[in-house]
Amino acid sequence: MKNTIIAPSVLASDFANLESESKMLNRSEADWFHIDIMDGRFVPNISFGIPVTAAINKHADKPLDVHLMIVEPEKYLEDFKNAGAEILTVHYEACTHLHRTIGQIKELGCKAGVALNPHTPVSVLEDIIADLDLVCIMSVNPGFGGQKFIPNTYAKIEKLAKMIKESGSSALIEIDGGVNEQNAPDLIKAGADVLVAGSFVFNSEDPENTIKKLKSINNTLVS
Ligand SMILES: O=C(CO)[C@@H](O)[C@H](O)COP(=O)(O)O
Ligand SMILES: [Fe+2]
Numbered sequence: 001m002k003n004t005i006i007a008p009s010v011l012a013s014d015f016a017n018l019e020s021e022s023k024m025l026n027r028s029e030a031d032w033f034h035i036d037i038m039d040g041r042f043v044p045n046i047s048f049g050i051p052v053t054a055a056i057n058k059h060a061d062k063p064l065d066v067h068l069m070i071v072e073p074e075k076y077l078e079d080f081k082n083a084g085a086e087i088l089t090v091h092y093e094a095c096t097h098l099h100r101t102i103g104q105i106k107e108l109g110c111k112a113g114v115a116l117n118p119h120t121p122v123s124v125l126e127d128i129i130a131d132l133d134l135v136c137i138m139s140v141n142p143g144f145g146g147q148k149f150i151p152n153t154y155a156k157i158e159k160l161a162k163m164i165k166e167s168g169s170s171a172l173i174e175i176d177g178g179v180n181e182q183n184a185p186d187l188i189k190a191g192a193d194v195l196v197a198g199s200f201v202f203n204s205e206d207p208e209n210t211i212k213k214l215k216s217i218n219n220t221l222v223s
Contacts, residue, residue: 099131
């Protein structure tokens with residue numbers, strides 16, 4: 001039985017109470033904290049940056065999965081590593097020298113991920129897939145929480161899973177955007193290893209229990 005990783009997105013949490021939100025995630029069955037960094041240039045929104053990531057890390061006792069939606073991410077990798085990032089994901093569309101950037105992430109001792117916008121085919125990763133620890137398929141256009149899931153994601157997961165298998169890569173497939181308890185079973189069946197969920201978790205009445213529900217979906221699927 002596959003153990004799907006659940007990574008709640010802190011973007012949808014109460015920023016005025018990050019300590020208690022972090023403690024809730026620690027208590028919960030969440031595996032990672034998903035940290036969305038938006039710069040107002042790569043995406044049309046600004047979230048938070050290095051000091052807030054470090055503040056969350058003071059309270060988090062689980063890995064920080066840092067999703068960099070920024071231009072020139074190579075300039076800030078070390079800062080985010082020092083702020084507590086264990087996984088650093090850069091956007092394919094933001095990196096001219098992706099191979100070099102992935103090497104820099106690994107030299108820092110972090111796991112290296114690449115995120116793909118909805119319009120970017122998974123085939124662009126063919127020549128780098130063996131070097132990646134994670135591929136994040138964006139199932140919404142990045143920049144905002146609470147958007148509608150794009151169904152073409154399922155086909156992308158299947159193509160990527162095939163590429164990973166054929167290349168012998170051990171990259172995990174992460175799905176980010178509009179994930180909820182309705183689409184999670186099909187995402188897992190298609191090949192998702194990591195589910196990011198923001199609004200679905202934090203806008204629910206009982207976020208801890210919502211995480212538990214997402215985590216238990218695996219167990220209801222026939223492997
Ligand atoms: O990276 C992003 C959005 O750009 C995501 O991580 C969102 O924060 C997920 O939020 P929901 O779609 O689950 O509300
Ligand atoms: Fe994200």
